[in-house]
Amino acid sequence: MKSAVETLNPTRVRLTVEVPFEELKDSLDAAYKKINQQVTVKGFRQGKIPARVIDQRFGRGAVLEEAVNDALPKFYTEAVNEGELNVLGQPDVDITELKDGELLAFTAEVDIRPALEIPDYSGIEVEVDAVEVSDEDIDKSVEQLRERFASTSPVERAAADGDVLTIDLEAKVDGEVLEDGVAQGVTYTVGSGELLDGIDEAVKGLEAGGSATFTSELKGGSAQGKEAEVKVDVTEVKSRELPELDDDFAQLASEFDTLEELRADSAKRLAQMKKYDQATQAQEKVLDELLKLVEVPMPEKLLADEIQTRKHNLVNHQLAQMGLDLAKYLEIQGKTEEEFDAETKEQAEKGIKTQFILDELVNKEKLNVSQEELTEHLMRRAQSSGMSPDQFAQAVVEGGQVPMLVGEVARGKALAVVVEAATVKDTNGEVVDLDDEDETGETVEAVAEDVVAAAEGTDTEEAAAAEEKAEDKDA
CATH class of the missing domain: 3.30.70.1050 (Trigger factor ribosome-binding domain)
Structure with a gap:
């Protein structure tokens, strides 16, 4: 030959x-x-x-x-x-x-794959948010915990914001009651903004036994998107009572004996969350700067396929789970189809560039992926997909997605190398050290893997592939 x-x-x-x-x-x-x-x-x-x-x-x-x-x-x-x-x-x-x-x-x-020249990236400098936990942040965290331990008791008065109601609903479209438009014994918190637009205004001022009718666009069901006349009957009104913020509350809501200890723990957890957010921000900004340094020719067919894959996953998985189609999604987002297509193309180009550049770095730095690293990455992906590790692993293997997972880990390690060489400062001008494993157990490589997967769009692609495999198995 x-x-x-x-x-x-x-x-x-x-x-x-x-x-x-x-x-x-x-x-x-x-x-x-x-x-x-x-x-x-x-x-x-x-x-x-x-x-x-x-x-x-x-x-x-x-x-x-x-x-x-x-x-x-x-x-x-x-x-x-x-x-x-x-x-x-x-x-x-x-x-x-x-x-x-x-x-x-x-x-x-x-x-x-185009031949790429990776220039010196050690001069990359980025600024990230400082890790600062204010008293206001702690107050908000404790208040959210307090809300979870609120109690309710029936009251004989008109419903007001914050009250918990038991209601019956009946929806009509063109004067006909919908088969799936009747619900009884629904629990609803006034002012939560859940259920239907207009319901808060309708129930405020009603006592138990009262009713009202309002018009609202249905968010789901057989008549999704249509205007409906909705009748709401209030069968019970309960007031919510929050526990006192004291040591007794700390003992009720946590393993701590005092409110001071509970607040200190809240501060610690908030700092950990902000540290993770800071690390993610650093990785994303360093990646963006790296992408600016390298000229990457774009394969047209690969780009077209990537755009199509992203659209498919959005429409058939993410939107389908929410009961939305693309037109409704664009309406909610306030975007035209042309704007959506332009954004999708930009995201696809970034994903392809990210993969090409980091793969080149993997080869240049001779980075390898161990079985332990792959297993840890798979566990994290399974958790984000809502599947058990065994289910996700089986779906990934059957769907031929293992090389994709290996690539994510390797590219995450490559990005971590770049981040280590870059200068990262917070808004206070302090140099941020991202090398050490934080108290949540997340390493800089693990954070980088998540950032790479998000940039490439492979986090949703794996989840979609796993979901399709699970659906095929069920069928």
Whole structure:
């Protein structure tokens, strides 16, 4: 076999391949064998039909076609390896010559990873938010805990903000009660903004036994998006009573004996959260600066496929779970379809650039992924997907997603290398040290993996693939 590589542009090549006919022998034998198992000829047992008879009855062309289809992937792969190409996606193959007994020639156009030059990145400097926990932050945290331990008691008065109501609902569209538009014994907190637009205004001032009617756009169900006339009946009004903020509350709501100890623990946890947010912010900003340093030619077909994948995952997984379609989502976001397409393209380009640059760094820095690192990454991905580690691992393996996970870990390690070389300061001008594992157990590499997955869009892609695999299994 002879092959040659022609560079069409920085991200696409054309392979020209010539194969002597004798190298098709194995594929020709396989073609005759396959056809033998599929056809019957009077006077011959199935599988024992001579090649000359198959040629006479079914045509030599059918055999050649089967043989070429079998052989092409092997010769294409040999040509790719010979040219030391890092190909992306499937090639566009064109058979240019097929002379029986003499020669097979074909061309294959395919996208390739562009050659990248990674400049010195040690001069990158970014600024992040300082880790500061105010008394107001602590007060808010303790108040949220206090809300969870609120008690309710029935009252004989009109409903007001903060009250907990028991209500019955009935929705009509065009004067007809919807089959799925009736609900009884619903618990609702006045002022929460949940359920339906307009319900707060309708129930305020009503006592138990009172009712009101209001108009609202339905957020789900068979008449989603339609205007409905909704009748609400209040069957009970309860007031919420918050516990006193004292040592008794600390003992009720936590393992601490005093309110002072509870507040100190809240401050510690808030600091940990802000430290994680700070690390994430640093990684994201360093990545953005790194992307600015490297010129990355964009493979058009790969970009188009990535845009399509992102749209598919958004519409068929994220929006579908919320009961929304793309049109409704754009309406809620206040975006036009053109703006959405432009944003999706920009995100896809960033994801591809991130992968190319960090993969180049993985090779340059000779970074490897251990089984332990892969397992830890899989556990985190499983947790974010809402699946058990075993379920997620099985779905990832069956969906062929393991290389993607390995790539995320390796690229996370590459980003961590860049972050380590960069200068990170907080808004107070203090240098931030991201090297040490924080008290939540998250390492700089783990945070980097999450940042890389978000930039590439692979966090939702893995979840979507896992979800599809789970749905297929259930079906």
